[in-house]
Amino acid sequence: MTIRLAAPLQLDSIVDGEGLRAVIWTQGCPHNCLGCHNPSTHDYAGGYVEKIKNLKDEIINLKDHSGITFSGGDPFEQSEACYEIALLAHENNLNVWCYTGYTFESLLKLSEKNQGIKNFLNEIDVLIDGRFMIEFKSLEATFRGSTNQRIIDVPASLKTKKIVLIPKYKLEEKSKETLKTNIYI
Numbered sequence: 275m276t277i278r279l280a281a282p283l284q285l286d287s288i289v290d291g292e293g294l295r296a297v298i299w300t301q302g303c304p305h306n307c308l309g310c311h312n313p314s315t316h317d318y319a320g321g322y323v324e325k326i327k328n329l330k331d332e333i334i335n336l337k338d339h340s341g342i343t344f345s346g347g348d349p350f351e352q353s354e355a356c357y358e359i360a361l362l363a364h365e366n367n368l369n370v371w372c373y374t375g376y377t378f379e380s381l382l383k384l385s386e387k388n389q390g391i392k393n394f395l396n397e398i399d400v401l402i403d404g405r406f407m408i409e410f411k412s413l414e415a416t417f418r419g420s421t422n423q424r425i426i427d428v429p430a431s432l433k434t435k436k437i438v439l440i441p442k443y444k445l446e447e448k449s450k451e452t453l454k455t456n457i458y459i
């Protein structure tokens with residue numbers, strides 16, 4: 275199996291989730307968010323094709339990393355390949371975070387008819403969901419670009435069948451007011 279990537283595996287990131295992370299930059303995105311900071315990752319024919327085995331070898335040999343983060347692009351456009359990688363990460367005691375332009379609700383809907391999406395969703399620990407919305411852009415919202423995006427505990431959400439946000443990243447009412455003053459258009 276192969277995966278289309280926008281860039282090689284990025285090591286030592288501290289801005290794409292908790293702890294030290296290795297980031298998988300997937301290629302291909304349908305969302306076309308206004309103000310996207312990675313427009314070169316949209317083209318489904320862009321980037322380059324990598325063997326999953328090569329990526330897995332790199333992940334197995336990670337040192338001192340807390341986990342891997344899928345970004346892009348939208349990883350759910352290649353959910354079967356991402357599922358394979360996420361599975362391996364968990365087998366190697368690495369946690370799995372994922373950014374997506376889809377909402378959690380829309381992924382649940384899609385997963386009813388798409389086994390790859392269902393499998394991948396089941397291997398994600400933390401999902402940062404929703405399109406980047408420039409009117410809600412914030413430099414202060416942890417690990418996300420705009421305040422409409424949510425940091426979701428996926429196993430708890432799947433278990434309880436309702437969205438469970440990670441408490442420490444919830445935007446408090448007071449913070450929301452503060453964030454409104456930090457919107458850059």
Ligand code: SF4
Binds near residue numbers: 312374
């Ligand atoms: S989902 Fe992400 S990569 Fe895709 S257009 Fe939006 S910001 Fe850009």
